[in-house]
Amino acid sequence: MFNRRLFSYARSQRVLFFLTIAFAFLGALTILAQAWLLSAVIARAFLGGEKLDALWSPLALLLVVVFLRALFHSANEFTASALAIHLKQNLRQLILERVLARGPAFTRGERTGELTNTAVNGVEALDAYFSQYLPQLFIASLVPLVIFFVVAPLDWVSALILILTAPLIPFFMILIGNAAEGLTRRQFGRMSALSGHLLDALQGLTTLKLLNQSRAFAASIQRASDEYARATLAVLRVAFLSAFVLELLATISVALVAVGIGLRVLYFQMEFQPALFVLILAPEFYMPLRALGQRFHAAASGAAVANRLAEILDAPLPITHSPNHRSAKFPETIKFHNIAFSYPDARAALRDISFEIRAGKTVALFGASGAGKSTLVNLLLRFDEPTRGEILLDGMPLRELDADAWRAHIAYVPQAPHLFHDTLAENIRFARPDATQIEIERAARAAKLHEWIVTLPQGYATSIGENGARLSGGQAQRLALARAFLKDAPLLILDEPTSNVDPELEAQLRDATARLMRGRTTLLIAHRLATLYRADEIIVIENGRVVQRGTHDTLLARQGAYRALALAGAGYA
Amino acid sequence: MREFARLARFAAASKWWIVLAVLLGAGTVGAGIGLLAASAYLISAAALHPSIAELSLAIVGVRFFGIARAGLRYLERLAAHTVSLRLLTALRVWFYNALEPLVPARVQQFQSGDMLTRAVADIDTLQDFYVRVLAPPLVAFVIALGMGAFLWQYDARLAFVLWGAWLVAGIGLPSFVQRAARSATQKWITERATMHAQLVDAIQGAADITAFGQGENVKTRARETSAAYASAQMRLAQINALQAGASNLFTNLTLLAILVVGISAASAGGFHAVYLATIALATIAAFEAVTPLPQAAQAFENARAAGKRLFEIVDTHRIEIERVDERAHAHARAHARAHGAMLLDVCELNFAYAPHHANALDGISFSLARGKKIALVGASGAGKSTLVHLLARFWEYDAGEIYLEGKSLRECSADAVRENIAVISQQTYLFNASVRDNLRLAKPNATDEEIVCAAQRAQIHAFVEQLPNGYDTNIGERGAALSGGERQRLGIARALLRDTPLLILDEPTANLDAHTERAILGELFEAAQDGALLLLTHRLVGLERMDEILVLEQGRVVERGAHAQLLAQRGVYARMWALQNQALRKNFNFRVQSFGGGEDAFNESTARVSVLCALERQPN
Structure with a gap:
């Protein structure tokens, strides 16, 4: 379980990585020293019959070694954690830069949840990989080797037992690990399905209650849990066999070594002190290998995260910067010319769309x-590029323009604006970071949001988000309008x-929107007649094609999609 | 501690399974101790060169413990997970049944939010209550008794040294570290929340950020918070590293103390020096029971917090509102x-x-x-x-x-x-x-x-x-x-x-x-x-x-x-x-006038219904 990608990340922190392994190595040396001194003290007290007074100097040395061992252990832990912390920090920044560079076309839809999960939990899951598994991988191959070379000259039989059983441990680990990993993954899937089932029931409790099924559902929870428990135990009985075999291998080897050296001591083939030294070292020999086995899970989840990271970090970046054409002035006409767009899966979203927006006019899409x-x-905002056709600004193709420079001309009011975990003031200021408080309040006033904000105890300093105020749909919408007022593009x-809002609120929104549109070139996606009837041109789109176009009056006079909606909305069936 | 008592009540329903799992866990550690102790005795006795027959019991012991340990570990893990699964089922059914009568009246605010998602995650956390929180101290306690008895037969002072050392290493050190880490942990949690919120914002708000050209600002701010988070993590890493070092130091100091006391007792004739190696190696092996205790303290904090959140949801809303106005x-x-x-x-x-x-x-x-x-x-x-x-x-x-x-x-x-x-x-x-x-x-x-x-x-x-x-x-x-x-x-x-x-x-x-x-x-x-x-x-x-x-x-x-x-x-x-219906007014104004509604908006609305009816009936 060696992941090339994750290792290449780790190499970017080579000093910490080297220090981690170096401290582990020094720690191994102190283990050897401690074992040697311990066996020497015991041998002299036992066979030499020496009293405590005679043993103070090796005991003092032992004390020093014990302190050094703790020091190296501590240093190793710290450098390993520091390694992981720095790597995670770099990775988070890298992900963020990539995500922002690839833009909304990449983040929209269902991917948002997955991306957030990778950036937040996925990166955090790498902690165990970097701080525990990866250094352990090197330590587990280094430390046993050192012990082997120390033991070999003293007792080659024991050394042979150790070196022959050692490879069996990783071998079995990988063999059983692979089988167990599949089982564990399936089990993990079952576990999240079970949690999902409970969450589903809790969230739908009101509905269950209305259907008079809420109490009966408790039995279903019990049944699902029991079934899960039964299936899990069946899996575990097999999965734990791996741990059994590994444990058995390590303990049996220690037992073999112990009995072997015991007999050699009995038959004068070995001295007591080296024998005790080897016995103390035998479990230490297997320790790093077993630790590696225990961290197998970290390796597996690390590899899974690495795959998801690859998706984010490896894909090519779209080219949105073109330094040649910094657009200086706002165009007289924006022309959509034979535009077609297909999703990556080849589904066509737009076919052959052509229309034009003149400066100062309002075009509505319906x-x-x-x-x-x-x-x-999305095409006009350059979140996506058309598959065919061209958007022309006074005849010049939009794609030759620097995307950021073009967007500086645009104020965008999305259907569901994103509200940042910050204060109301900062959420408005977002549209123009250098705006003063006065400008922010003016924008909020124009969007009819000010009156509400000043009723809050903390006013503009109220933070939005989990612990702050929750904005209703209408308020969020007005905040988006305030941003647009502030940007003044x-x-x-x-x-x-x-979504439908109260007629009163709708009227307020309508007024604010009308003020915002005044004097600006506007592209609208409209659902309400109240907004539509103000448009200079309405373009009716069905299945990616333009099916009707005209003004509110001309469209209402003709049979078609537009008239059907107009009549439905008017309260007439 | 109240949460602990309530959580323990869930565990009590599986108490015989818990007894079994603890005994098996203690047996596993005990077998480890037995393996090293018997091995050490075997070598020490062999050094006195008796007949092979006198060693046969030690040899059998070494082999027995070597095999028994793996078998006991296997059974212990099965028993422990049985407890976990029973706990999970009990918690799920309990929470559902507790919430059922409260929805939606008493827990309206939890319906939409992340509260329920968190509650379910908390239940998943709590299923490990036995394995991570209860088992380590219980097993350590059993081993402390066993090791104490084992050492006592050589010299009572040895048992006291071990018990004293374990009290410090198992309870004193973890709780000291816990206290020392509290403010660092708090800072870590706060910084993590800030950073997570910002990452989530940056990803979910990517469209808004791009449209408003704020990418660079967002990146700079993210770099700052990420650095603040990393420094909070470093502080915790320092504390954890110190604790690991201290724990390691303490283990080996205990070994040294046992050795010093053992040597002086043996040379004073308290027991035969052939047992010195046995005592030392048994002490080393026994520390396996204490090393998981700091983590158990951590897990205890987590379980307590999870339990507290669940109990809060269920408790604070258990108020019946029953007022009847007879009149x-x-x-x-x-x-x-x-x-x-x-x-x-x-x-x-x-x-x-x-x-x-x-x-x-x-x-x-x-x-x-x-x-x-x-x-x-x-x-x-x-x-x-x-x-x-x-x-x-x-x-x-x-x-x-x-x-x-x-x-x-x-x-x-x-x-x-x-x-x-x-x-x-x-x-x-x-x-x-x-x-x-x-x-x-x-x-x-x-x-x-x-x-x-x-x-x-x-x-x-x-x-x-x-x-x-x-x-x-x-x-x-x-x-x-x-x-x-x-x-x-x-x-x-x-x-x-x-x-x-x-x-x-x-x-x-x-x-x-x-x-x-x-x-x-x-x-x-x-x-x-x-x-x-x-x-x-x-x-x-x-x-x-x-x-x-x-x-x-x-x-x-x-x-x-x-x-x-x-x-x-x-x-x-x-x-x-x-x-x-404001939007249609302008459009139908001329027709409204012909119905004699005048400028009055309300008349206009009334009239418009008829207008539309008329409009629709016209053959097209």
Whole structure:
């Protein structure tokens, strides 16, 4: 279980890595010294019949060795932890840089959860790999070798037993480990399924109650747990056999060594002191190998994380920087020209879309969810590049522009804005980090958020998030508007939320949105007639194609998707 | 310590398994001690060159302990995991049963959040309560007794040295380190939370960050927090390294002390010096029982915290609210008699979520007969959901009465009440199971035909049929594989399957687009043809088909009547209607004028209905 990728990470901290192994090696030397002194003191007291007074000098030496041993042990632990801490820190930064460089096209959808999990828990899971497993891998091959060379001249039979059984331990470990790993993984899957089952029941408890099934469900919990316990024990009976074999190998070898040297001492083939020395060392010989076995789990989970890291770190970066064309001024027309877009799995999201937004005008995209509206917005924001066709800014292709420079022209109001774990003020300031408090309040006022914020005990300093205030959908939406007000960019991209809010609140949102749109070029994804009827042009999209276009009035006069919705929303069936 | 006592009570149910596991654990360590002690004795005795026969017992002992240790370890692990699994089952069933009566009234705030996810993770942590927390000190205790007895036969002082050393190494050192590490641990936890939040923000907010060009700022800040976190980790690593060193030092110092005492006792003639090596090596082997104790202290802290969180959820909400207003009771009974047995009769209903809180419902009255439809409209927070909670017997009402078929809800068991109502809400929960199992929950003995029939009525049958495994398709966590509309239709099928006399629709179409909203409401009105229907909504859609509409504001009925009546009253309802339909006003203005409505917005709204009717009837 040697992972090339993880080892190459570890090499970036070679000083700490070297120190970790060096301290372990020095520790092994103190173990040898301690065993030698111990056997010497006992031999002199036992066979030499020496009293305590005569033994003070080896005992004092033993005391020094004991202190050194503790020192090296401590130093080894510390450098191993430090190694892991530095590596984890680097990895986190690397992941973050990669994720941000690859942009929203990479993070959106279901991957968010997985990515977060890798960056947070995955990296943390590597701690055991770096601090325990990887150094142990070297120590386990180094220390037994040193012990072997010390023991061999004293008693070659014991040395032979040790060196012959030693490879058996990793051999069995890998052999059984591989089999057990599959079992363990399946077991782990069952375990999370079981936890999922309980969570599911708890989250759905209200529903269960309404269906009058909540009490009956307790039996189902009991049954699932019992089944899990039975299946688990069956697996463990097999899985623990591996530990049994390893333990047996180590103890039997010690027993073999002990009986062997005992008989050699009996028949005058060996002195008592070296015999005791070998006996004390025998368990120490197997210790690093067994420690390695116990950390096998760390190795397995480390390798799993390494695979997920590869996905994030190895994929090529999109090219969004082009220093040649820094866009200086905002274009008169933004033209979508024969745009087509397909997902990586070749599903077509957009086919042959063409339309144009003139400076100062408002174009609204309208259609069912999944029709392709958000994809168009992603293309304009350069989160994605079109598969075919081109977005032209006054005739110049958008893809030749530096992405960041282009985005500086855009204020984006997403349907579900991300709220950062920070204060309200910082969440608004996010749109323009150099904004003053006055500018922030002005933006909040324009977005009709100020009145609510000042009712909070801590006002703008209220933090949002787990322990702070929770914002309702409407408030989050207004915060996004405040960001857009603060950014004050010439192009506004507005993705209207689909969820229904109270008519009163809706009216407030509508006013704020209307103010924001004033004087700006706007691309809207709209669901409400209230917003739609203000657009200069409405583009109706179905299955990635433009099916209708016109103004609210002209579209309402014609049969079609738009009219159907208009009438439904008006309270008429 | 209170948490510990309560957790120990769960363990007590498996006490014989625990006794067995502890004995096997002690046996494993004991076999290790035996192996080294017998080996040391064998060599020492051999050095005196007796006949081989005198060594045979020692040789058998060495071989026996060598084999026994592995076997005991195997059995110990099986027994220990049996305890874990029994603990897990007990904890899961206990937590579910404890939470069941509290949901949703007492634990409303836990429903959505990460609280439950954490509770389940806590239960998973606690299954190791025996293996990590209970077992190490228990095994250490048994070994301390055994080793003490073993050493005592040579010299009592040896036993005292060992016990003293173990008290320090097993209890003193871990608790000292725990205290020393407390502030560092606290800082570590805080820094970790900050860093995690920031990482999560950066990944989940990647679109916003990129769109606003804030990538560099985010990276710089992340670097700073990551560094702060790393330095907190380093501080802990220092403490842990010191502890590891101290523990190692202490082990070997104990060995030295035993050796010094042993040599002086042996040379004073207390026992034969042939046992010196045996004593020394047994002491080394016995430390296996003490080394896991610092980790056990750590695990104890974790288990205590996990237990505390679970007990908090269950305890703080175990308050029964039962207040009966006798006067209102009598009044309500009279009211019911006067009205005859309606299906549902709500009289002068009052309710507050907590004493001294404003009333969430304030004197609500209405009667619903079979075949009728009533709507309660109002902004969120007006009290609509509260009414559903009371009708479903999640809470006890304070004053007034609710009668179901003439019988007071107070006199009915919650189960009996819920037999009669089906609720369709926006929070309809779908379980991570097949479509069929999700539907069958509503009626466990339903036949396949009944399930298909309900699905057909909810117009989801065709969709289910085209799924890869039809009705046996798993719909994922919270129905993740489905769209909002499909989820809602499944919820509706589930409600229809129950075939109850009263159908309650609590914002049934929130988060749906206008098309789907229309379609689903139409289906539901059809479905409730024979029974009665109660619609709670803030969307003024389809209300012209209601027999009566109650407009709620802050728990009070401010207007009531049919749709056309309410529009004509020009009150709250008409204003809500106008706001909702503002967009169309401009468009239809010219037609409104021709109906003689003038500039008046409210007239305009009223007129617009007729306009639209007329518009639709025109042949195209």
